[in-house]
Every structure is written in structure tokens, then in C-alpha cells.
Amino acid sequence: MPKKRIIITNKDRERLEDLFKSTLAAVFRNKPYLNDLRGELDRASIVAPEEVPGDVITMNSIVRLKDMKTDEVETFTLVYPDEANIVDSKLSILAPLGTAILGYRVGDLVRWKVPSGKGCWRVEELLYQPERDGIAACPS
Template structure:
């Protein structure tokens, strides 16, 4: 995760803060991941769902990304933990990569830390964004 400006809808912010608060009560929750997500959220520019730019990764967005080092291309849908299923390319917001993608825009380079170092991924496209499609309930 980097210091670049990110955008989060007020609707997503409310749901994510509620998620963090609920998970903080669980002894099994990874508190470090919760702290990272909270840090990302509180540096975000908050916007109304109907005002979010169409090229921003929001919750339930389907995005294509490329590992800038290996050239590997991936497509993920960013989801809440209860909907996560990596076999279906549904990436949890609580996964480090999910946290790293939230709020970034098409063309941005996203940095995130893995055990072997720092990975850089480029957001190639927002294939589906609920807000752009008028699906404000997702």
C-alpha cells in the first residue's frame, strides 16, 4: 500500500468500519490486517456512491491487474470476507492484496508487501464497478 490518494464511497466506508469493529471482537482476527485496512480507510477521500469516478476500485468491483515484474495478468472481484472464494477469483477485502486495491484507479501502480518483498501491480481495467452500473445496493 502506498501514499497515493485513494477514493472510497461513504456506503463502502460505513460497511467496512462495521466489519472492522465486528472483527476486532474476535480473538482469531488478524489485528495487524485490521489496522492496515483502518489506516487505508482513514486516508481515503470519501465520496457519495453516485459521485465515485468510474475508474476507481470499489467494493464488489471486478478488476484486471498485471504484476509489473512477471507480467502475470489476473482478474479479481473485491468482496467482503463472507463472499470470498479465491477459486472463483473473489478476493476478500481482508486479504493484503484486497486492501491494497481498494480505492485505486485504472492505470495506478499498487504496491503491497508479501513475504518475499514488495510487489507492484498495475490496475489495467475496472471491468465492473457497481456504482457505474447503478447497482448501489451491492
């Protein structure tokens, strides 16, 4: 089954491409989730920030996810690695679940390999999306 083609903004893609060139990426170079993120970016539909649909998870979005195995619902903010703090529910784009949700929409089922095996989550709600609220997701 082919993977879903995600939607990301050109600004998010640019900043994520910079992340691949960073010293942080050098530390993670042989990690499968860095390759997973690369694959997602290669397949993505790239749009201008003002063109991204309001129900798509972008960087710095706050999203409510339901774990379909446990029925547990959690809220996360999808962030760049230097801002990640799971105690504050700030999920790094380099975490398996962070990579998995980028570009997905409210109502989508996200199936992804995580350290504990295969997971499945439903995007329940997008509480905040910078582009929808007219805020740049990353500095120019």
C-alpha cells in the first residue's frame, strides 16, 4: 500500500531541509526515523503557507491524537528538535510519532512504526495551526 502524500508548507520544508544539514542531523544520520522524515518530504505536496488547508498538521501545530489501541487521547505541539520537551507535550519532528503526523489532516488515521511496534492514531482535532491563524510557522 503506498504511503499517504502529505501536505507541508514551503517554509516548513525549507527549515526541515536545513535540519538535514545541521550537526544535529549528523548525530542521527543512521537512525531510521531521519530517513522516514526524508521520505515524507520527498513525497509531500508543497504549498505556500496561505494555501495550506486549515485542518493540516504543520510545524508548531497543536493537535489532539487518539491512540486507536488504547483509546487514550493526548495533545501535542509538533516542534523542531531544539524546542522538544515531552513533559510539556512538545513533540519533536524527529520523534517517530512527530514524523508520522506531519502533513496529516483531522480525521486521518496515522499508521507508523514506533519503538514499541506499529502504532495507529486518529487525528481528532487541530487545536492550533499557525498558518490558519495567520502566523508564520518559522522565522523568515
